[in-house]
Amino acid sequence: MKNLILRHLNLIDYAIWNLKRNKLKNSLIFFIYTFCIFLVSSVLMFTSSLNREAKEILAHAPDMIVQKVVAGRHDLIEISYLDTLKGIRGISEIKPRLWGYYFEPNLRVNFSLVVPLNEQPEKGSIYIGSGVAKILKKTENDFLPFVKTSKESLLLEIEKVIEFETSLMTNDLIIMNEEDFRNITGMGENKFTDIALFINNKNEIDKIAEKILNSMPNVRVVTKSSILKTYDSLFNWRSSLVFFLISMVLVAFLIVAVDRFISINVDDRNEIGLLKALGWDTSDTIILKSWESVVISSLSFLIGINSAYIHIFLFDARIFKPIIMGWSVLYPHFNLVPNINMWTLITIFAITVLPFILFSIVSVWRLSITEPDVAMR
Amino acid sequence: MIEVIKVSKIYNQHKHNECVAVDNVSLEIPEKAVTVICGPSGSGKTTLLSIIGAMIKPTSGRIFVNGQEITSLSERFLSKFRRENIGFVFQKFNLIRNLTVLQNLFIPLIPLGFSKKVFEKKAYMLLEKLNLSNLANANCEQLSGGEAQRVAIARALINDPKIIIADEPSANLDSHNTQNLLEIFRELIKENRTLIIASHDPIIYSSDIINVRFNMRDGRLIYD
Numbered sequence: 001m002k003n004l005i006l007r008h009l010n011l012i013d014y015a016i017w018n019l020k021r022n023k024l025k026n027s028l029i030f031f032i033y034t035f036c037i038f039l040v041s042s043v044l045m046f047t048s049s050l051n052r053e054a055k056e057i058l059a060h061a062p063d064m065i066v067q068k069v070v071a072g073r074h075d076l077i078e079i080s081y082l083d084t085l086k087g088i089r090g091i092s093e094i095k096p097r098l099w100g101y102y103f104e105p106n107l108r109v110n111f112s113l114v115v116p117l118n119e120q121p122e123k124g125s126i127y128i129g130s131g132v133a134k135i136l137k138k139t140e141n142d143f144l145p146f147v148k149t150s151k152e153s154l155l156l157e158i159e160k161v162i163e164f165e166t167s168l169m170t171n172d173l174i175i176m177n178e179e180d181f182r183n184i185t186g187m188g189e190n191k192f193t194d195i196a197l198f199i200n201n202k203n204e205i206d207k208i209a210e211k212i213l214n215s216m217p218n219v220r221v222v223t224k225s226s227i228l229k230t231y232d233s234l235f236n237w238r239s240s241l242v243f244f245l246i247s248m249v250l251v252a253f254l255i256v257a258v259d260r261f262i263s264i265n266v267d268d269r270n271e272i273g274l275l276k277a278l279g280w281d282t283s284d285t286i287i288l289k290s291w292e293s294v295v296i297s298s299l300s301f302l303i304g305i306n307s308a309y310i311h312i313f314l315f316d317a318r319i320f321k322p323i324i325m326g327w328s329v330l331y332p333h334f335n336l337v338p339n340i341n342m343w344t345l346i347t348i349f350a351i352t353v354l355p356f357i358l359f360s361i362v363s364v365w366r367l368s369i370t371e372p373d374v375a376m377r
Numbered sequence: 378m379i380e381v382i383k384v385s386k387i388y389n390q391h392k393h394n395e396c397v398a399v400d401n402v403s404l405e406i407p408e409k410a411v412t413v414i415c416g417p418s419g420s421g422k423t424t425l426l427s428i429i430g431a432m433i434k435p436t437s438g439r440i441f442v443n444g445q446e447i448t449s450l451s452e453r454f455l456s457k458f459r460r461e462n463i464g465f466v467f468q469k470f471n472l473i474r475n476l477t478v479l480q481n482l483f484i485p486l487i488p489l490g491f492s493k494k495v496f497e498k499k500a501y502m503l504l505e506k507l508n509l510s511n512l513a514n515a516n517c518e519q520l521s522g523g524e525a526q527r528v529a530i531a532r533a534l535i536n537d538p539k540i541i542i543a544d545e546p547s548a549n550l551d552s553h554n555t556q557n558l559l560e561i562f563r564e565l566i567k568e569n570r571t572l573i574i575a576s577h578d579p580i581i582y583s584s585d586i587i588n589v590r591f592n593m594r595d596g597r598l599i600y601d
Contacts, residue, residue, distance in 0.1 A: 011488070
């Protein structure tokens with residue numbers, strides 16, 4: 001056992017000497033490799049974090065939203081629709097909602113205006129998300145000016161700056177009283193943006209949705225699960241786009257890997273042949289080259305993963321955000337909440353480190369089974 | 378004793394570029410003696426040495442080393458055989474570039490699972506013996522031809538093999554260094570080692586240290 005450990009320690013030592021003696025070549029491989037891991041990890045961390053945020057948001061969302069549709073477009077829904085909904089069995093709670101967007105022309109950003117279902121702020125007061133506070137450089141007790149549709153201005157006092165658990169959808173929120181909302185947006189008294197429904201028996205959601213569509217033909221019903229599916233496909237599609245771009249980088253990396261490991265150069269061939277001539281076994285040379293790969297790939301993995309973490313969660317995913325994100329609600333600055341699970345790490349490891357080590361083992365094995373004299377010629 | 382029985386080596390057999398490097402060679406190499414195989418370049422000396430040193434398998438024929446047939450050994454046992462019995466000295470020294478002299482000497486010991494202390498003890502003893510102690514930490518790239526050859530010999534001796542195979546050991550040395558090399562060989566004979574040298578250098582093959590001489594041409598042994 002002691003001999004086995006010593007043998008591996010000696011082989012690791014030699015692997016490190018070997019990496020050092022080919023500094024230039026190995027540094028190049030290391031940098032390209034680390035960059036690839038950084039890119040792949042960034043995308044995976046970004047999309048995994050987005051999905052988590054979406055799920056967190058939807059955890060407390062209504063089971064169903066009813067929207068009025070006119071000419072295929074979302075329109076304001078009249079209070080009379082509530083009566084029809086009250087007649088449908090299985091719905092435990094019906095809550096008309098008020099929300100919309102407010103464009104701030106000076107900063108060219110959109111904020112989401114929301115009237116909460118419970119506990120509204122007092123008239124003249126608002127709660128704002130931390131992203132809004134940051135971008136407007138405002139804090140509690142400051143006043144925020146709004147321009148009404150009638151072009152008159154309205155000053156509302158910031159009562160609270162709220163740090164939400166998730167920031168994807170809540171960072172740009174301005175929460176206000178119903179009267180202030182109607183004042184700013186010009187929305188009529190008996191109209192709402194949509195209606196939120198809560199269902200007791202979750203198995204009945206689809207059935208109830210069907211009933212609603214049959215009884216009110218000019219509405220659309222959005223269920224929580226369909227929103228989740230939309231998020232999933234949206235993030236997956238966008239991440240696929242980035243993956244496509246990254247795959248080009250991976251191909252470049254593959255070429256380097258192929259050059260390094262499959263079409264092993266004369267120097268490497270000589271080395272393997274010499275080691276075998278000096279009494280090394282095939283397994284010794286394979287273990288040696290595996291250790292070399294493990295050293296490079298582990299370092300690259302650690303640095304790549306950590307750089308990706310810093311990029312996504314500390315530097316706000318500057319490289320990917322414009323590609324993966326991109327709808328108006330998200331114009332304000334927001335920070336993603338770190339969300340790295342074991343599967344994300346295993347996936348990154350599996351698509352970056354394992355192929356690299358595998359390449360090295362296969363190519364060295366091919367060379368090691370050659371007679372030393374032939375390898376050295 | 379090493380017995381070579383009807384050994385042939387054909388490269389690229391049955392291809393358009395087929396090449397018979399060694400053709401039906403039989404010879405006996407005595408133990409604890411210096412045997413030289415001479416002949417011009419391309420006569421098959423190196424290939425024959427590689428076959429004797431278990432670096433390459435012959436196309437046909439058999440080789441016995443102290444009664445043990447090595448031509449039938451599997452790759453794993455051939456490695457073991459090389460490690461325990463053979464020390465190679467190559468024409469171009471074949472030191473691993475950008476490693477120190479000491480690191481190059483460690484190479485044959487690495488897979489054996491010895492501690493660093495054992496490595497160093499063995500290596501320093503040999504460096505002392507070959508007057509290389511002051512170069513222990515020198516980069517191999519910085520060595521002169523004579524120094525590099527002595528390091529290569531030290532590396533061949535580190536596992537204390539009974540058989541030393543040297544392929545054109547003086548090819549990259551001047552006459553002064555060649556004389557020094559012969560002195561080293563003389564010391565090795567005193568240690569009861571078997572030396573097999575391939576050379577077409579007259580200083581080597583005419584030296585008084587040589588006990589047995591074989592001539593080769595076109596892959597065959599030539600008898601005067």
